[in-house]
Amino acid sequence: MPGAFDEMTLPDGSSRPGYEFLDSWLKATPPDLLALRRAEAELLFRRIGITFAVYGNTDAEERIIPFDIIPRILTKPEWTRLSRGLEQRVRALNAFLTDIYSEGEILKAGIVPPDLIYRNPYYRPEMAGLKLPYNSYIQIAGIDVVRVDADDFYVLEDNARTSSGVSYMLENREVMMRIFPDLFAEHRVAPVENYPEELLATLKSVAPPTAPEDPTVALLTPGPYNSAYYEHSFLADKLGIELVEGRDLLIRDNAVWMRTTEGPKRIDVLYRRLDDDFLDPLTFRPDSALGVPGLMNAYRAGNITLANAVGTGVADDKAVYSYMPDIVRFYFGEEPVLKNVPTWRCREADSLAYVLEHLHELVVKEVAGSGGYGMLIGPAADKKTRAAFAEKIKADPDNFIAQPTLALSTSPTFVDSGIAPRHVDLRPFVLSGADKIRIVPGGLTRVALKEGSLVVNSSQGGGTKDTWVLDQ
Amino acid sequence: MLSRTADSLFWLSRYLERADNTARIIDAASRLVAMPISYAGESNEWESALAAAGALEAFKQLYKEADRDSVIDFLAFSSLNSSSIKSCLETARNNARAVRTALTSEMWEAINAGWLDIKRYDGTKMDRPKLNEFLTRVKEACLRFDGSAYRTMLRNDVYYFSRLGVYLERADNTARILDVKYHVLLPAEAGIGGGLDYFQWSSILRSVSALTAYRWVYRESLKPWLIADLLILNEQMPRSLASCYANLSSYLDALSAAYGRQGASQRTARSIRTRLQNSRIDDVFQEIGLHEFLTDFIAENGRLGGAINAQYLV
Amino acid sequence: MRLRVFHETAYTYETPANSAIQTLRLTPRGHDGQFIVNWRIDIDHDCRLASTTDPFGNTVHAFTVDGPLDKLIITAEGEIETQDMTGVLRGQVERFPATVFLRETALTASDTAIRDMANDVATRSADRLDLLHLLMGEIAGRMHFDTARTDSGTSAIEAFSIGKGVCQDFAHVLIASARHLGIPARYVGGYLFREDGISKQEAGHAWAEALVDGLGWVGFDPANNLSPTDGYIRVAAGLDYLGAAPIRGTRYGGGGESLSVRVSVTEADQPNR
Secondary structure, eight states, X not given: OTTOOBSSBXXXXXXXXXXXXXXXXXXXXXXXXXXXXXXXXXXHHHHHHHHHHHHSSSSSXXXXXXXXXXXXXXXXHHHHHHHHHHHHHHHHHHHHHHHHTTTOHHHHTTSSOHHHHHTOTTOOGGGTTOOOGGGOOOSEEEEEEEESSSSOEEEEEEEOSOOOOHHHHHHHHHHHHHHOHHHHHHSOBOOOTTHHHHHHHHHHHTSOTTSOSXXXXXXXXXXXXXXXXXXXXXXXXXXXXXXXXXXXXXXXXXXXXXXXXXXXXXXXXXXXXXXXXXXXXXXXXXXXXXXXXXXXXXXXXXXXXXXXXXXXXXXXXXXXXXXXHHHHHHHHSSOOSSEEOOOEETTSHHHHHHHHHTGGGEEEEETTOOTTTTOEEGGGSOHHHHHHHHHHHHHOGGGEEEEEOOOOOEEEEEETTEEEEEEEEEEOEEEEOSSOEEEOSOOEEEEEOSTTOOOOOGGGTEEEXXXXXXXX | OBHHHHHHHHHHHHHHHHHHHHHHHHHHHHHHHTSSSOOTTTOOHHHHHHHHTTOHHHHXXXXXXXXXXXXXXXXXXXXXXXXXXXXXXXXHHHHHHXXXXXXXXXXXXXXXXXXXXXXXXXXXXXXXXXXXXXXXXXXXXXXXXXXXXXXXXXXXXHHHHHHHHHHHHHHHHHHHHHHHTHHHHSHHHHTTOSHHHHHHHHHHHHHTTOHXXXXXHHOSSOOHHHHHHHHHTXXXXXXXXXXXXXXXXXXXXXXXXXXXXXXXXXXXXHHHHHHHHHOOHHHIIIIIOHHHHHHHHHHHHHHHHHHHIIIIIO | OEEEEEEEEEEEEEEEEEXXXXXXXXXXXXXXXXXXXXEEEEESSXXXXXXXXXXXXXXXXXXXXXXXXXXXXXXXXXXXXXXOOTTBOOSOOOOSOGGGGGOOXXXXXXXXXXXXXXXXXXXXXXXXXXXXHHHHHHHHHHOEEOTTSOOTTOOHHHHHHHTEEOHHHHHHHHHHHHHHTTOOEEEEEXXXXXXXXXXXXSSOEEEEEEEETTTEEEEEBTXXXXXXXXXXXXXXXXXXXXXXXSEEEEEESOEEEEEEEEEEEEETTSOOO
């Protein structure tokens, strides 16, 4: 996109704060050396990738998500503002969920339409009236943010269910430190390696008040055939907790136990990477073989903490997203630090009419969609595609929202033609415990490797970068 | 440790041990039928091989007659036989994948490479050289896994459970091989003697890789009661029942020490081990009867498996 | 009417199960049309029966039993004093805003066939109560009672397309069509005293409730084409069958499970017929 904000280079060709060294280093480094380093990095990932293939469905080697060796840099002041905004955002999401599952003040006040919540597929009536310890619903959030200029960050999506990708953040850093020790010597890069410890501290902090002082935490996975299984086993390993499947757990007297060689062992906190629908066949989908029969009974009895809580998905619905600035103001009486992308809700007749008329300049998304699927990028689509999409919107307007196409910032990226700007986003991981909010400085930067492309999803040709937050 | 992890480790070892054992049975049977003396009408070595592998009944549901090709196919390759060598290796590899983080990378590579190697054989045109090559590769894969486990694993419950699987399976296998051939070891028949018996006896030893061991231990010609003594009561002999139970009780004791608690598994293993220690081979032959002794042992060994399962694996 | 209910659910296992876990919605709550004289739940094994109230206001019992189990028998029985309220539910605390009962669930989703039928009936009356009676009559006329064609997992769409089903399916179709017309509706599980004198039944009964302005929640039983009378005992309500199912459970280990259900509803002062 012409005129997009470049994070390294100013229009006059000079480099922006934080990028000075990298810029001159890149200019001084011959491309074949970069290519060599990239090959090295790929080898390292392949070695890790062996583990990916292990868990694959077949013997075929699994695709490795492309990794760009040029780091993306954020200065300390930029990060400070961003993390303050993230913290505010996650507090607001938790306040909102606490409210809609109890009194529903924000609905009564007419800020958010009750229909949008109560008829939302991700709203769980089973959670109504349940008082969660510390009013903590979202312990782990991956908030997708983008920047369009030097000053502003926009939130693109609040991933409030089971957001993934943190294993890439950790491994990207590991690989970068091995191939570019000299660059790390020149920059004071804030560490991300403590993420597992911070995650464990967060999970322990939200244990039921009746749990022992050192609560037992386990990670619940759908199993080896899940596409994120590698991340599940990676995290369980780093946290030093058991990686359990539904069949490893049993409910006895409304408490959760895992079957171990030393007899049943009580679990206090379950970091679950299994969707609501599959958690408990006695409450949700009766055909789920992945879940734990009776888990919701134990949950409602207050004997287990599920992280994230059941029913958080209603908060990352894209139509609910559009109310986030109002939600922040309603609960805290303050202005949101992070901006929201202006959003037209097709459920409203005026907006629908506007969207249908301006399809060529808008991005249209399904309210519950993710992963870059089910969306239309108006400016990039041809007339026929737009017309077909218009029919889809008209058939079910409630299901769509539209946003202007943002000029996502670009970051220098090593591609076939050399070093070139490519559009990026950022998914920082926000850990929200009973005691405090923890954000490791950095996150997962996703980069659209195709020239001009705005789609960063790995399923659609995106890659990743290491994200450096400078500590000075 | 999760019971599911322990269960996967235990069965991973059992399946590999079973594959290794079946390979030796096929090897011994194919040597025996190649001997110059005709056994027609006496006994069907291929049927004996099936019985020794505990697969006779399953085989008979699929085939009418046990001949070389059908037995080799069933014992080594058939996907209809969950204990065929190929099935065993596939199950073992799937188990390994499920507990990947409990294994060392050497163990994973050993089992994964072993499986990929064995997978290439589809069982067609298994002439003598090709069969030999296949059986050698199976034995090597098992050795490699066992060796990497021995050299790289922490000595904790993960290791203990994988060892328990090895020795429980091995005890069962050795007892079955002996039981299938018990009649050729009986004194009455030994008198009939001659070359036939010699081949049968050496074949038994060969199927547990003990021919050389016999000579080192007894330093005399093959005697049926000494063969039985070696494979049942001699603790030095790694495939003997006594050795298996020395190991089983020591690993079960290590588990109970680690967990601070003991149960039916420890009691059962100790009582079987004591019985083996107190037995003399003459009594086994003259008072109890070899066949009765072995049948009883196989049942007791099965009970120990059940006790381990109930105490740790579910 | 004073009614006596006996409801026995018996599981038998050919291979004994190691343990079982069950969630029960088997306990009626009182409202203006029904007074619970006495009620008890009995499990034939030692266990702790924990009682809670779910967000819809149903009394829920949950329990786990350790085996080996070759059978498991759950009994609910008691006496209820009922009054004919002409189908109107009064004296019951409502915990959710009505809009929750417009949610679509897998079992109560509608397709064009159901929507066309509902739209067609909607043209015949502007009065909501009247419209709901017409809708009930339409469904009662179009669907035939048949215990062989559907099971507890059959959706409204499937049942309506084959035009057959049991009371659960009739109720689902009514709920699906009402919700399509913007009328909050829900599923009710309970018992029915049969006027024809048959007291021994193989299952409980099920019907629907819909919200009518000015009246509140009103019951509609499309399988019998009438609104609940004093022969109806209301036990649990939810968005669909799954939310009001009398028993949801599972077992660990074992096999060869078979289930038999016995229900009898009699007048309390009459001997069993």
